[in-house]
Amino acid sequence: MKKISVFIVLIIVGVTLLIGKGGPIVDQLNPFIKEDVYYAVVDNDGKFEAKKDGFGRWQYKFKGYNESGQEQKIAMTASKHLRIGSYLKIRSKGSYGMKWEEVQVDEIPNKVKEKVQIKHN
Numbered sequence: 001m002k003k004i005s006v007f008i009v010l011i012i013v014g015v016t017l018l019i020g021k022g023g024p025i026v027d028q029l030n031p032f033i034k035e036d037v038y039y040a041v042v043d044n045d046g047k048f049e050a051k052k053d054g055f056g057r058w059q060y061k062f063k064g065y066n067e068s069g070q071e072q073k074i075a076m077t078a079s080k081h082l083r084i085g086s087y088l089k090i091r092s093k094g095s096y097g098m099k100w101e102e103v104q105v106d107e108i109p110n111k112v113k114e115k116v117q118i119k120h121n
Contacts, residue, residue: 024075027094035098038064038072038090039108041116042082049077058082062097064090065112076100087116 027033040062050056057077064074074090076097082088087108091099108116 024094024096028096028098030094033094035091035093036066036072038062038066038074038092039103039112039116040064040074040088040090042084042086042088045084046078046082048081060097062088062090064088064092065115067109067112069111069115071115 042060042062044060046058046060048056048058057079058081059075059077060082062074062076064072066072072092073095074092074097075095076090076092078100082102086102087105088100089103089107090097105113
């Protein structure tokens with residue numbers, strides 16, 4: 001009986017993680033979340049995570065917008081430091097940023113441009 005209870009609890013937790021928003025790692029593994037393309041502007045310096053071998057990756061968090069203007073928070077890593085003010089096209093699965101490339105502002109769909117413009121104070 002105890003094994004059945006543990007099994008049921010594990011199934012409930014697993015289904016909740018797959019259906020709900022569980023963060024970038026869960027989004028990466030969730031088969032129900034579809035990939036989409038988002039556009040974002042680099043507005044922070046990121047955080048460098050060094051490894052023991054001396055190498056590391058830059059971690060970034062962005063607000064991205066897809067072609068229909070829907071907002072998505074995206075977490076991703078890059079092997080190099082990204083220039084503040086650069087525009088990115090990010091292939092993302094939920095909040096997990098999989099691939100990125102720098103683009104020019106004229107490559108961004110019009111519906112998205114005003115949302116990703118650099119804000120000057």
